[in-house]
Amino acid sequence: MGNKKVSQDKLIEYCNYTDSIKQELATQTDRGLAVLSITFLDVLLENILDSFFISDLNFQKTLFGPDKPLGSFNSKLLLSHALGLISDCEKHELNNLRKIRNIFSHDFSIDSFEKDSIKDRCMDLKIPEILYSPSFANILESQGILVNKVDGDYKSPSDLGARERFVESVNNMAVILMLRFGQSCKNQCVKSDEFKSLEDLYANLLKHSEWQQKKHQILVDKTKQQKLKLENYRKEYEEKTGKKCKDLEKIFQNENDTVFIKKPSIGHDELIERLKKVFQILSSKAK
Incomplete structure:
Protein backbone atom coordinates (compact mmCIF):
# COMPACT_ATOMS: atom_id res chain seq x y z
CA MET A 1 0.00 0.00 0.00
CA ASN A 187 -4.60 2.07 -4.21
CA GLN A 188 -0.91 1.75 -5.07
CA CYS A 189 0.02 -1.33 -7.07
CA VAL A 190 2.08 -4.07 -5.44
CA LYS A 191 4.70 -6.23 -7.07
CA SER A 192 3.58 -9.64 -8.31
CA ASP A 193 4.97 -12.63 -6.45
CA GLU A 194 7.64 -14.62 -8.25
CA PHE A 195 6.93 -18.24 -9.19
CA LYS A 196 9.43 -20.32 -7.23
CA SER A 197 9.07 -23.55 -9.22
CA LEU A 198 7.11 -25.30 -11.95
CA GLU A 199 4.86 -26.81 -9.27
CA ASP A 200 4.17 -23.33 -7.92
CA LEU A 201 3.26 -22.11 -11.41
CA TYR A 202 0.78 -24.93 -12.05
CA ALA A 203 -0.69 -24.69 -8.55
CA ASN A 204 -1.54 -21.04 -9.23
CA LEU A 205 -2.87 -21.92 -12.67
CA LEU A 206 -5.12 -24.55 -11.13
CA LYS A 207 -6.35 -22.08 -8.51
CA HIS A 208 -7.14 -19.54 -11.22
CA SER A 209 -8.95 -22.13 -13.34
CA GLU A 210 -11.13 -23.21 -10.41
CA TRP A 211 -12.01 -19.55 -9.82
CA GLN A 212 -12.93 -19.21 -13.50
CA GLN A 213 -15.11 -22.31 -13.23
CA LYS A 214 -17.05 -20.81 -10.31
CA LYS A 215 -17.40 -17.52 -12.17
CA HIS A 216 -18.68 -19.34 -15.25
CA GLN A 217 -21.22 -21.31 -13.21
CA ILE A 218 -22.53 -18.12 -11.61
CA LEU A 219 -23.01 -16.67 -15.08
CA VAL A 220 -24.84 -19.80 -16.26
CA ASP A 221 -27.15 -19.68 -13.22
CA LYS A 222 -27.90 -16.00 -13.78
CA THR A 223 -28.64 -16.70 -17.43
CA LYS A 224 -31.12 -19.43 -16.53
CA GLN A 225 -32.82 -17.11 -14.03
CA GLN A 226 -33.04 -14.39 -16.65
CA LYS A 227 -34.50 -16.77 -19.22
CA LEU A 228 -37.09 -17.96 -16.70
CA LYS A 229 -38.00 -14.37 -15.89
CA LEU A 230 -38.37 -13.55 -19.59
CA GLU A 231 -40.48 -16.66 -20.13
CA ASN A 232 -42.82 -15.54 -17.33
CA TYR A 233 -43.05 -12.09 -18.91
CA ARG A 234 -43.87 -13.68 -22.25
CA LYS A 235 -46.63 -15.86 -20.76
CA GLU A 236 -48.10 -12.92 -18.85
CA TYR A 237 -48.07 -10.79 -21.99
CA GLU A 238 -49.77 -13.48 -24.09
CA GLU A 239 -52.42 -14.13 -21.42
CA LYS A 240 -53.30 -10.44 -21.16
CA THR A 241 -53.23 -9.62 -24.88
CA GLY A 242 -53.99 -12.96 -26.54
CA LYS A 243 -51.11 -12.21 -28.91
CA LYS A 244 -48.00 -14.26 -29.57
CA CYS A 245 -44.86 -12.54 -28.35
CA LYS A 246 -42.55 -13.17 -31.30
CA ASP A 247 -39.58 -11.12 -30.15
CA LEU A 248 -39.09 -13.04 -26.90
CA GLU A 249 -39.94 -16.31 -28.63
CA LYS A 250 -36.60 -16.16 -30.47
CA ILE A 251 -34.77 -16.44 -27.18
CA PHE A 252 -36.32 -19.84 -26.49
CA GLN A 253 -35.95 -21.50 -29.89
CA ASN A 254 -33.31 -23.78 -28.39
CA GLU A 255 -33.94 -24.94 -24.82
CA ASN A 256 -30.23 -25.69 -24.33
CA ASP A 257 -29.01 -22.39 -25.77
CA THR A 258 -27.59 -20.06 -23.10
CA VAL A 259 -28.09 -17.05 -25.32
CA PHE A 260 -26.36 -14.53 -23.08
CA ILE A 261 -23.08 -16.35 -22.59
CA LYS A 262 -20.37 -17.72 -24.81
CA LYS A 263 -19.15 -21.13 -23.72
CA PRO A 264 -15.37 -21.60 -23.62
CA SER A 265 -13.87 -23.75 -26.37
CA ILE A 266 -12.46 -26.06 -23.67
CA GLY A 267 -14.76 -26.96 -20.81
CA HIS A 268 -13.64 -25.70 -17.40
CA ASP A 269 -14.23 -29.10 -15.81
CA GLU A 270 -12.00 -30.83 -18.34
CA LEU A 271 -9.30 -28.17 -18.03
CA ILE A 272 -9.25 -28.37 -14.24
CA GLU A 273 -9.05 -32.16 -14.28
CA ARG A 274 -6.07 -32.00 -16.64
CA LEU A 275 -4.34 -29.44 -14.45
CA LYS A 276 -4.98 -31.52 -11.34
CA LYS A 277 -3.36 -34.53 -12.99
CA VAL A 278 -0.37 -32.47 -14.06
CA PHE A 279 0.00 -31.02 -10.57
CA GLN A 280 -0.29 -34.49 -8.98
CA ILE A 281 2.42 -35.85 -11.27
CA LEU A 282 4.73 -32.92 -10.56
CA SER A 283 4.11 -33.20 -6.82
CA SER A 284 4.84 -36.94 -6.80
CA LYS A 285 8.09 -36.41 -8.71
CA ALA A 286 9.13 -33.71 -6.29
CA LYS A 287 8.79 -36.20 -3.43
Missing part, protein backbone atom coordinates in the same frame (compact mmCIF):
# COMPACT_ATOMS: atom_id res chain seq x y z
CA GLY A 2 1.09 3.60 -0.50
CA ASN A 3 2.90 5.60 2.16
CA LYS A 4 0.12 7.61 3.85
CA LYS A 5 2.57 10.04 5.50
CA VAL A 6 4.20 10.86 2.14
CA SER A 7 0.84 11.34 0.42
CA GLN A 8 -0.45 13.61 3.20
CA ASP A 9 2.71 15.74 3.11
CA LYS A 10 2.48 15.95 -0.67
CA LEU A 11 -1.14 17.05 -0.55
CA ILE A 12 -0.33 19.80 1.97
CA GLU A 13 2.54 20.91 -0.27
CA TYR A 14 0.21 21.02 -3.29
CA CYS A 15 -2.43 23.02 -1.41
CA ASN A 16 0.12 25.63 -0.36
CA TYR A 17 1.64 25.69 -3.83
CA THR A 18 -1.76 25.98 -5.53
CA ASP A 19 -2.61 29.21 -3.71
CA SER A 20 0.67 30.81 -4.79
CA ILE A 21 0.48 29.50 -8.36
CA LYS A 22 -3.04 30.94 -8.74
CA GLN A 23 -1.76 34.37 -7.81
CA GLU A 24 1.20 34.03 -10.17
CA LEU A 25 -0.97 32.87 -13.08
CA ALA A 26 -3.25 35.89 -12.63
CA THR A 27 -0.36 38.18 -13.65
CA GLN A 28 0.60 36.20 -16.75
CA THR A 29 -0.09 37.07 -20.36
CA ASP A 30 -2.64 34.83 -22.07
CA ARG A 31 0.13 32.71 -23.60
CA GLY A 32 2.03 32.48 -20.32
CA LEU A 33 -1.16 31.52 -18.47
CA ALA A 34 -1.92 28.67 -20.89
CA VAL A 35 1.61 27.25 -20.84
CA LEU A 36 2.24 27.50 -17.08
CA SER A 37 -1.20 26.12 -16.20
CA ILE A 38 -0.64 22.91 -18.15
CA THR A 39 2.87 22.60 -16.69
CA PHE A 40 1.32 22.59 -13.21
CA LEU A 41 -1.35 20.03 -14.17
CA ASP A 42 1.38 17.93 -15.81
CA VAL A 43 3.24 17.74 -12.49
CA LEU A 44 0.05 16.62 -10.75
CA LEU A 45 -0.60 13.90 -13.34
CA GLU A 46 2.96 12.64 -13.05
CA ASN A 47 2.64 12.33 -9.28
CA ILE A 48 -0.69 10.50 -9.63
CA LEU A 49 0.94 7.89 -11.87
CA ASP A 50 4.15 7.67 -9.84
CA SER A 51 2.21 7.09 -6.61
CA PHE A 52 0.07 4.39 -8.28
CA PHE A 53 2.96 2.40 -9.77
CA ILE A 54 4.82 -0.20 -7.73
CA SER A 55 7.64 1.25 -5.64
CA ASP A 56 10.63 1.57 -7.96
CA LEU A 57 13.10 4.44 -7.83
CA ASN A 58 14.07 3.84 -11.48
CA PHE A 59 10.67 4.93 -12.82
CA GLN A 60 11.63 8.61 -12.67
CA LYS A 61 14.55 7.83 -15.00
CA THR A 62 12.95 5.21 -17.25
CA LEU A 63 9.36 6.46 -17.62
CA PHE A 64 9.27 10.21 -16.99
CA GLY A 65 11.31 13.00 -18.52
CA PRO A 66 12.11 14.10 -22.09
CA ASP A 67 12.02 11.36 -24.75
CA LYS A 68 10.65 8.84 -22.23
CA PRO A 69 7.38 6.83 -22.60
CA LEU A 70 5.58 9.16 -20.17
CA GLY A 71 7.47 12.30 -21.04
CA SER A 72 4.54 14.21 -22.53
CA PHE A 73 1.40 15.59 -20.93
CA ASN A 74 -0.72 13.62 -23.42
CA SER A 75 0.92 10.27 -22.61
CA LYS A 76 0.38 10.83 -18.87
CA LEU A 77 -3.21 11.84 -19.56
CA LEU A 78 -3.99 8.77 -21.68
CA LEU A 79 -2.39 6.31 -19.26
CA SER A 80 -4.06 7.89 -16.21
CA HIS A 81 -7.42 7.43 -17.91
CA ALA A 82 -6.65 3.89 -19.10
CA LEU A 83 -5.76 2.88 -15.52
CA GLY A 84 -8.98 4.38 -14.17
CA LEU A 85 -7.15 7.08 -12.21
CA ILE A 86 -9.17 9.89 -13.80
CA SER A 87 -12.72 9.93 -15.17
CA ASP A 88 -13.96 10.30 -18.76
CA CYS A 89 -14.99 13.89 -18.12
CA GLU A 90 -11.63 14.73 -16.54
CA LYS A 91 -9.82 13.24 -19.53
CA HIS A 92 -11.94 15.33 -21.91
CA GLU A 93 -11.32 18.49 -19.89
CA LEU A 94 -7.57 17.97 -19.61
CA ASN A 95 -7.34 17.16 -23.31
CA ASN A 96 -9.11 20.41 -24.19
CA LEU A 97 -6.80 22.37 -21.90
CA ARG A 98 -3.84 20.65 -23.57
CA LYS A 99 -5.08 21.64 -27.04
CA ILE A 100 -5.50 25.25 -25.93
CA ARG A 101 -1.92 25.23 -24.60
CA ASN A 102 -0.67 23.73 -27.88
CA ILE A 103 -2.33 26.43 -29.99
CA PHE A 104 -0.62 29.14 -27.94
CA SER A 105 2.71 27.27 -28.06
CA HIS A 106 2.79 26.48 -31.79
CA ASP A 107 1.06 29.48 -33.36
CA PHE A 108 2.73 32.78 -32.44
CA SER A 109 0.05 34.75 -34.26
CA ILE A 110 -2.34 33.64 -31.50
CA ASP A 111 -1.75 35.74 -28.39
CA SER A 112 -5.21 36.12 -26.87
CA PHE A 113 -7.99 33.98 -25.44
CA GLU A 114 -10.38 36.04 -27.56
CA LYS A 115 -9.09 34.54 -30.82
CA ASP A 116 -11.78 32.29 -32.28
CA SER A 117 -9.67 29.09 -32.28
CA ILE A 118 -8.99 29.56 -28.56
CA LYS A 119 -12.34 30.97 -27.53
CA ASP A 120 -14.27 28.07 -29.09
CA ARG A 121 -12.24 25.51 -27.14
CA CYS A 122 -12.64 27.46 -23.91
CA MET A 123 -16.41 27.43 -24.38
CA ASP A 124 -16.20 23.63 -24.71
CA LEU A 125 -14.69 23.26 -21.23
CA LYS A 126 -17.28 21.42 -19.10
CA ILE A 127 -15.93 21.47 -15.55
CA PRO A 128 -16.89 25.12 -14.82
CA GLU A 129 -20.56 24.24 -15.43
CA ILE A 130 -20.46 20.89 -13.65
CA LEU A 131 -18.89 22.32 -10.48
CA TYR A 132 -20.67 25.68 -10.43
CA SER A 133 -22.08 26.24 -6.94
CA PRO A 134 -21.83 29.83 -5.62
CA SER A 135 -23.53 29.00 -2.31
CA PHE A 136 -20.97 26.30 -1.54
CA ALA A 137 -18.15 28.57 -2.72
CA ASN A 138 -19.22 31.13 -0.10
CA ILE A 139 -18.94 28.44 2.58
CA LEU A 140 -15.43 27.52 1.40
CA GLU A 141 -14.37 31.17 1.41
CA SER A 142 -15.69 31.64 4.95
CA GLN A 143 -13.36 28.83 6.05
CA GLY A 144 -10.33 30.52 4.54
CA ILE A 145 -10.22 28.30 1.45
CA LEU A 146 -9.28 30.25 -1.67
CA VAL A 147 -12.01 30.06 -4.29
CA ASN A 148 -11.78 31.64 -7.71
CA LYS A 149 -13.75 34.89 -7.98
CA VAL A 150 -14.32 37.07 -11.01
CA ASP A 151 -14.70 40.81 -10.37
CA GLY A 152 -15.52 40.09 -6.71
CA ASP A 153 -18.40 37.76 -7.53
CA TYR A 154 -19.09 34.14 -8.50
CA LYS A 155 -20.25 34.47 -12.06
CA SER A 156 -22.32 31.88 -13.86
CA PRO A 157 -20.11 29.89 -16.28
CA SER A 158 -22.16 31.25 -19.18
CA ASP A 159 -21.12 34.78 -18.16
CA LEU A 160 -17.40 34.00 -18.02
CA GLY A 161 -15.04 35.21 -20.72
CA ALA A 162 -12.71 32.75 -22.45
CA ARG A 163 -9.73 33.47 -20.15
CA GLU A 164 -11.92 33.40 -17.04
CA ARG A 165 -13.41 30.08 -18.10
CA PHE A 166 -9.95 28.65 -18.74
CA VAL A 167 -8.77 29.76 -15.29
CA GLU A 168 -11.88 28.31 -13.64
CA SER A 169 -11.31 24.98 -15.38
CA VAL A 170 -7.62 24.85 -14.41
CA ASN A 171 -8.38 25.72 -10.77
CA ASN A 172 -11.01 23.01 -10.48
CA MET A 173 -8.89 20.42 -12.29
CA ALA A 174 -6.02 21.13 -9.90
CA VAL A 175 -8.28 20.32 -6.93
CA ILE A 176 -9.63 17.21 -8.68
CA LEU A 177 -6.13 15.93 -9.49
CA MET A 178 -5.03 16.46 -5.88
CA LEU A 179 -7.94 14.27 -4.83
CA ARG A 180 -6.99 11.69 -7.48
CA PHE A 181 -3.44 11.76 -6.13
CA GLY A 182 -4.69 10.79 -2.68
CA GLN A 183 -6.76 7.98 -4.19
CA SER A 184 -3.84 6.65 -6.22
CA CYS A 185 -1.63 6.56 -3.10
CA LYS A 186 -4.30 4.54 -1.32
